[in-house]
Amino acid sequence: MNKISLRRCNKYDTAEIIPVLRQSLEDLQFDPSAVKDKRVLLKPNMLGAFPPEAHVTTHPAFVEACAMLFKEHGAQVIVGDSSNGIYPVDEVWNVTGIRRAAELAGAEIAPFEKSGSVDKNGIRLAKASLNADIMVNLPKFKTHGLTYLTLAVKNLFGCIPGMIKTDCHRNNIDRRDFARLLVRVSETLKPELTIMDAITGMHGNGPSGGNPIDMGLIISGRNIHSLDAVCCKLVNINPSDLDTLCHAEKLGVFDPNAKIDIIGEHLDSLSFKNFEMPSTFVGKKLDWGISKLTLSLFWRHMNARPQIDPSRCQRCGLCLKSCPVGAIGWKGKDTGSAPKIDNDICIQCFCCHEVCPYQAIDIKRSALAKLNQKLDQWIGRRRVKQ
Numbered sequence: 244m245n246k247i248s249l250r251r252c253n254k255y256d257t258a259e260i261i262p263v264l265r266q267s268l269e270d271l272q273f274d275p276s277a278v279k280d281k282r283v284l285l286k287p288n289m290l291g292a293f294p295p296e297a298h299v300t301t302h303p304a305f306v307e308a309c310a311m312l313f314k315e316h317g318a319q320v321i322v323g324d325s326s327n328g329i330y331p332v333d334e335v336w337n338v339t340g341i342r343r344a345a346e347l348a349g350a351e352i353a354p355f356e357k358s359g360s361v362d363k364n365g366i367r368l369a370k371a372s373l374n375a376d377i378m379v380n381l382p383k384f385k386t387h388g389l390t391y392l393t394l395a396v397k398n399l400f401g402c403i404p405g406m407i408k409t410d411c412h413r414n415n416i417d418r419r420d421f422a423r424l425l426v427r428v429s430e431t432l433k434p435e436l437t438i439m440d441a442i443t444g445m446h447g448n449g450p451s452g453g454n455p456i457d458m459g460l461i462i463s464g465r466n467i468h469s470l471d472a473v474c475c476k477l478v479n480i481n482p483s484d485l486d487t488l489c490h491a492e493k494l495g496v497f498d499p500n501a502k503i504d505i506i507g508e509h510l511d512s513l514s515f516k517n518f519e520m521p522s523t524f525v526g527k528k529l530d531w532g533i534s535k536l537t538l539s540l541f542w543r544h545m546n547a548r549p550q551i552d553p554s555r556c557q558r559c560g561l562c563l564k565s566c567p568v569g570a571i572g573w574k575g576k577d578t579g580s581a582p583k584i585d586n587d588i589c590i591q592c593f594c595c596h597e598v599c600p601y602q603a604i605d606i607k608r609s610a611l612a613k614l615n616q617k618l619d620q621w622i623g624r625r626r627v628k629q
């Protein structure tokens with residue numbers, strides 16, 4: 244079954260979301276009565292202590308609507324996730340509004356940091372992420388500095404609890420290695436369903452420092468990779484530009500040539516032409532070769548790098564805690580200076596950019612890199628249209 248449901252929904256209002264969810268499940272031929280007496284784990288995106296209006300995390304009204312729907316069909320619903328490990332756990336659950344959403348729907352909560360972890364297929368996963376009969380993945384449609392987009396596969400990285408994520412970055416410095424890890428996580432957990440909050444997404448320099456973009460959609464599917472591929476097409480990039488989809492193809496769990504049945508809205512009528520990819524984005528599968536050549540010749544100058552803006556920095560120190568390789572230091576803290584990044588140590592994982600609550604860390608590219616990016620996007624978008 245390779246069906247993806249695209250349904251319109253323009254408002255974070257549980258009464259409006261629930262009928263759209265029902266329609267989406269019907270599109271996927273998922274019989275909701277199958278959840279009766281089952282433990283259903285909802286896995287939203289709870290990146291950090293960001294309020295719903297920041298559109299960094301899955302919206303609480305969306306989580307509440309999903310929980311209510313499965314409760315209505317007799318499931319025992321649990322909402323679980325872990326943030327990047329930098330923010331206090333309770334603060335994340337309170338500020339995102341997801342604790343309240345679970346309470347309103349009569350669901351339990353499972354902060355993954357508190358459940359302990361177990362080794363499964365060589366990955367440390369939260370025990371609570373493995374305790375359910377049915378897992379339903381609830382990602383938010385966003386951009387991401389390292390993985391370009393954070394969609395269905397990337398959302399499951401939250402099942403690796405707290406600071407263990409930092410080790411994962413340290414041990415997978417190359418973005419392709421990191422993508423391999425993400426696909427291993429998704430293939431280990433194999434969520435039954437993914438229902439994506441794309442009512443308001445985030446573009447630009449996500450996953451926390453970008454800008455909200457109204458997309459007015461709920462995107463659902465059973466095949467997690469097909470769903471990610473459809474999302475790429477919605478924002479005019481080639482699915483092969485995502486390392487996760489390339490690796491899924493190599494593993495034989497995603498066939499880019501297989502037909503995907505899109506149910507609901509027509510893909511062509513939904514193209515988000517103004518959607519901005521992150522500054523780090525470089526289309527990777529370039530058949531014309533020039534970009535690859537320039538990248539290899541000028542890599543140090545082409546690479547995007549994080550840069551702290553001292554005028555916006557509030558000296559909270561969270562970026563230092565997030566850095567897996569200790570590239571950020573406090574030289575001059577006593578004099579009130581902002582932290583500094585040592586570019587010789589930095590591995591460009593962009594965790595610091597992701598956690599900064601004040602959007603004080605920019606992603607900078609050289610003029611050459613910007614030119615290369617424009618060419619990539621132009622070529623990539625032409626290719627997507629063909």
Ligand code: SF4
Pocket residue numbers: 551555556557558559560561562563581582598599600601602603604
């Ligand atoms: S750059 Fe951001 S995360 Fe780092 S100390 Fe400044 S405000 Fe805090």
Ligand code: SF4
Pocket residue numbers: 549565566567568569570571584588589590591592593594595596
């Ligand atoms: S400075 Fe930022 S981007 Fe560089 S390694 Fe540390 S957390 Fe990652």
